[in-house]
Amino acid sequence: MFENSSQMEDLLIYQIPPEWRGQAKVHTLYPPIPKHTGNIDFDIFNFEMLFNDPATKELIRSGKTIGCFYIESPGMRSLLRRLDVETFEMLTAASSVIRPGVAESGMMQEFIARHKDPSLRKYLVPEMEIYLGETYGVMIYQEDVIKVAHHIAGLSLEDADLLRRAMSGKMRSHQAMQRIVDKFFISCKEKGLTDYQSKELWRQIESFAGYSFCKAHSASFALLSYQVAFLKAHYPAEFMASVLNNGGGFYSPAVYVEESKRLGLKIELPSVNESEKEYAGKGRTIRVGLKAIKNLSYNAIEKIVVERKHNGNYVSLADFLVRTKLGCEETALLIKCGAMGCFKQTRPTLLRLLDIYIHRRKIIEESYNDLFLSETFALEEEVKTDLNYSLAGICKEEYEAFGYMVTRHPLYFFKEWIEQKGIVSAKDMLQNKGRKVKMIGWYMTSKRIKTKSGEIMKFLSLEDLTGTFEAVIFPKVYYRVAELTLSLGPYLVTGRVDTNDHTNLVVDNLKVLSSTVLQSSLMKDSVEHNYYGDEEKITEEDFALAKALDHKKLKIAYVG
Incomplete structure (x- = not known):
């Protein structure tokens, strides 16, 4: 297959193609930036x-990489902080280290430890320093299997590549696989390796290779991640608007909206006179696009935007109705979510006018003229009211329209808890490393995993008004609080701040808070009707278990 080792090693060196330079500008990679900046x-x-x-x-x-492609997940952001990643080379390594095989084999922790402390960079076989010195003797790429199998274990390059393919699940014959395994151990013995060295090498290869990246793949992920991180650092409004237009990534749109606020950006409600179909970022502002409004049809959005471009801004609700011929239900959606704030009328006033225009005057059926315009202005004065929705009511309408709040963060309604003495915020976790603290967080996303012993634990990604943090719930605690974690929060969590990564909180106890304001106007009874953030992923098997068990056994079902 390969005539010599240098030919094989050439394939292991990843280089960014020189022809890429100058060929693709930011104009093609990210169109909105030239338009606005x-x-x-x-x-x-x-x-x-x-x-x-x-x-x-x-x-x-x-690790402030929410929205940045491959490096936005909670686990990846934690890894970036622990490795102090700032170079392309280390980001390439991190992109592969995070893969399940490397992580589950224990080599991710080993890589982190060796990166931080050079004295720990010990090699199972001395020659490994020559071939794996860049990664401190830890196999993190698929090519590392070939290097170790050929240079350390003594297999031919052809057999080494067959081993790599077998570890990747591309060899279906059990007999062929067994022949490679036998060759590996025989060759190790011939090379003078001890039984311990041979078995440990095999353990590392077997445990991670099936889920690892080749270096070129990892480098391509790292390159794109670096590029989008550049855009987020220098063009945050345009970048975050693009993430939202893309339908999000690892998180729900709600999380990206709050991340935008943490970046100091102003989120503006949609407007029939300002919004396009898409979210639009410019300077330090993101304008919510009309497509974010649930149940507003594509045809309605097209009518609003095209008519405005051809004939100018809408001057009143009557003007809007006559020109767009939009029906009552869709117009009411626009009023309730604040998209008609440009008319300088309260939402109750606009809803009263809408009822009169649609059901009494049949305004959509009439032609537009100046006389009618003066009549509508007079009518507006008659039905005008200064009464408006309460703050909670406004937030409720925003949530129902967009799936998130613009005017306030949900935790605003839990000030009586947040302002209590002893509550630590996300921004203060660094100075509380190793200490036991109480924190309050709102649900972002979650992940359940099985430990090596088969027990279930959970990671809850939470945010407060100052930042984000990860609540790590180990099996013993999860057994007690599993049912509570199906709620959307907010959570009062007690635990110890991790000394390795100050954004992690190892949970001792957890409870769900309540608020009279939210209970009366915002909260939903079902997890399916997600109030804010991602939905808890519940499988059909989970539902079947829940139906089959009584309430007391429900916790056990979710613990596994």
Whole structure:
């Protein structure tokens, strides 16, 4: 297959194709930026500029990468902080280290430890330093299997590649696989390796290779992640608007909206006079697009935008109705969510007028004229009221329209809890490393996993008004609180701040808070009707278990 080792090693060296330079500008990678910012004087494929940009390096190193492709998950953001990642090379390694095989084999923790403390960089076989020195003797790429199998264990390059393919699940013959395994141990013995060295090498290969990346794959992920991190660092409004237009990524749109607020961006409600179909970012502002309004049809959005472009802004509700011929239900959606705030009338006033225009005057059927316009202005004065929705009511309408709140974060309604003495915020976790604290968080997303012993534990990604944190619930605690974690929160969590990553809270206890304001106007009875953030992923098997068991046994069902 390979004539010599140098031919094989050439394939192991990943290089960014030189022809990419200068070929793809940010204009094609990210169209909204030139439209709004002007003076675009950088090339997203200028790698010398990209990999040495201080703002991008700091964003990656601090793990503030929500929205940034492959490096936005809670686990990846934690890894970036623990490794102090700021170079492309280390980001490439991190992109592979996070893969299940490396993590589950225990080599991810080993890689982190060796990265932080050079004295721990010990090699199972001395020659491994030559071939795996870049990764401190830890196999993290698929190519590392070939290197170890060929140079350390003594297999031919052809057999080493067959082993890599077998570990990736591409060899279906059990007999063929067994022949490779036998060859591996025989060759190790011939090379003078001890039984311990041979078995440990095999354990590492067997445990991770099926889920690992090749280096080129990992590098391509790292490159794109670095590029989007650059855009987030320098064009946050345009970037986050694009993430929202893309339908999100690892998280729900609600999380990206709150992340935008944490970046200091202003989120503006949709407007029939300002919004396009898509979210739009410019400067320090993101305008919610009309497509974010649930149950507003595509045809309605097209009518609103096209008519406005052809004939100018809408001057009143009557003007809007005559020109768009939009029906009562869709117009009411626009009023309730604040998209007609440009008319300077309260929402109850606009809803009263809508009823009169549609059901009494049949305004949609009449032609537009100046006389009618003056009549509508007079009518508006007659039915006008200064009464408006309460703050909770406004937030309720926003949630029902968009699936998230713009005017306030949900935790605003839990001030009586947040302002209690002794509650630690996410921004203060660093100074509380190793200490036992109480925190309050709102649900972002969650993940249940099985430990090596087969027990169930859970990671709850939470946010407060200052930042995000990860509530780590180990099996013993999860057994007690499993049922509570099906709620959307907010959660009062007690635990110890992790010394390795200060954004992790190892949970001792957890409970769900309540608020009279939210209970009366916002909260939903069912987890399926998600109030804010991602839905808890519940399988059909989970539902079947829940139906078959009584309430007392329900916790056990969810614990596994």
